[in-house]
Amino acid sequence: MQRIIPIIVCFIFGAFMLVQFFVPHRVSVSAYQTVLDWMQIIFVFTLLVGVISYVKLSSKKITRTQSGWGYNLIGLAGLVVMVIFGFWKGTGERTPFLWMFNTIQAPMQSTMFSLLAFFVASAAYRGFRARSWEAGLLLLVAVIVMLGRVPLGSFISHWIPDSANWILNTPSMAAKRGLYIGIGLGTISTSLRIILGIERTYLGKK
Amino acid sequence: MLSRQLIFVLIALSVAIPLVIKIGLPNQVTTEVRNVYESIEQLDSGSVMMISFDHEASSLPEVKPMAQAILRHCFQKKLKVITLALMAEGTAIGEQLLRETANEYQANYGEDYVFLGYRPQAQSAILGMGEEIKRVFPQDYNNTSLDRIPMMKDIKNYNEVKLIISVADGDLPVTWVDYAVSRYHPKFACATTAVMATSFYPFLSSGQMVGLLGGLKGAAEYEILLEKPGMGQKGMDAQSVSHLVIVLIIVWGNVVYFLRRKTSTVDSPRSTAKPL
């Protein structure tokens, strides 16, 4: 029963949402909107699952004073402060919540990702070698696009941005379109398998 | 061989120096960006546009200049702008940027623009708005019922929206194409981080997207069309110089590689490496 009920639920909702596309009747549209509402509400709880997992994990490390527990305490303190500010004063203009976001969260997060600029350059130096024809082609295209998409490219020669444009709109686009069509076929078959109960990995282990 | 630390220093300098000492290389506008601009330019004043902030704070330096340039264009053209966020962090960023830009043009909340707030589960939110926006967002971000917002009175779903733009740092524009464009056929464009740009070219050529802004460069191009310099253009010299430095680093890496391989081939005749 613990596995049959979810499979039946999956089939009913999957089949309804599929069939509804072809039956745009007032009643079916209303039911369709209801299901969409339900999906959003349930999804919020999945976010809460993530939050609770983080709190559980951090608390465990702190109470057992495992190595690095002090850092977990900092993380947990950040969460608690953010939640208190958010629920107490709201999230709008000139609130402590927004102040925390602008002063701490946003600068740190964008800095974290900007680190990748250094690592991309370092990795490119170490790993970007023309060891074969394919690797050489990859390297050549990367260089053309890198130069062709910045003002320097057109300053050197108009051939560079023109070539970059052609690459992006023709061979690169063709490969990505091939990937999209392949992924599309995969999505359709996997979705059908899920609705029909053949694909059950989302149920996890027993 | 270049050490890791030296590469880091070179990258830092290649970004910092051009920010201080301006070079002023001329920038070219690409067709993808021009198409977005033209799509907005062709709209009559009072037309409704929807902008979705589908990004995190991590990509702020890239997405903010693009979103700002587009919002400026919208307010300049006196369009009605509906905004929302399908990523949590896009909420705070989008709301602040919208407020700042609206103030620049003396636009009024509720009459010229509205911020609906955040909805998780993008797939159902996008589909739901195709039927009825008020059902997905019964209230705006300030908890005001949509029925009490004058601008939203005659807007039911995508039928009233002339253009949708997703400002994104992931693949949410694909979700918009899959669920909004294919089912409800609104005009759609995206302003995305450069790292995602190549993924969206198939949708440009199929007409499922009318145009595309790719990263800081996209923002700089839009600012040229708008004749209003902003954050995008300020960064273009640094972008050019740092790209050149990375290209030179790669070339140098290959020169070292081939020189070493040549030496090792001479030393070891049994080497089986295929030459380029």
Next chain:
Amino acid sequence: MNIETLIATFLTLCIFSFLYKDNPFYKFAEHLLVGISVGYVLVMAVNTTLMPKLVNPVFKQGELGYIIPGILGIFMLLRFFPRYTWLSRISIALIIGAGAGVAIPATIQARLFSQMQASMKDFASIDGIIIFLGIASTLAYFFFSKEHKGWFGATAKMGTWFLMIFFGATFGYTVMSRISLLIGRMQFLLGDFLHIIK
């Protein structure tokens, strides 16, 4: 200089310190970021979705139908109680099933019909032929039910060239993206903090 700029600069430098090596300043910033980000998502999810979509309709407007997704949502939280974990599968099944149901027609239209139609559009031109070859060979490369030998192997091989072009272009754009992020942070450090640039 205001306190916000000082705090943001300190935290920015804490993260940049990782370029030297992993250190306590970086770890401090990293954990603080994770905690604050989780708190942010929680507040946003509750304030902007749970309240207007569930709490207000049920408790203020008396729309009792919303109790059902509310219960299904609570089922999700039962994942933390081993005896009742299975109930969360019902909620997951609803989202996955409904998601799969809407994905099929959307994918057929958006990914297959529209993309194939666009590929046929310019078939008479050289670029059109290149695009057709690119799509066919890329698909051949990922088709593993037939051995990659003979003409089929040659087609699949051609697919790798197109894929390499795509990866190369994506790498070029990735560099562009990461440098843009660094430019943003440099503009903050050199402008807001050091006032060297405007």
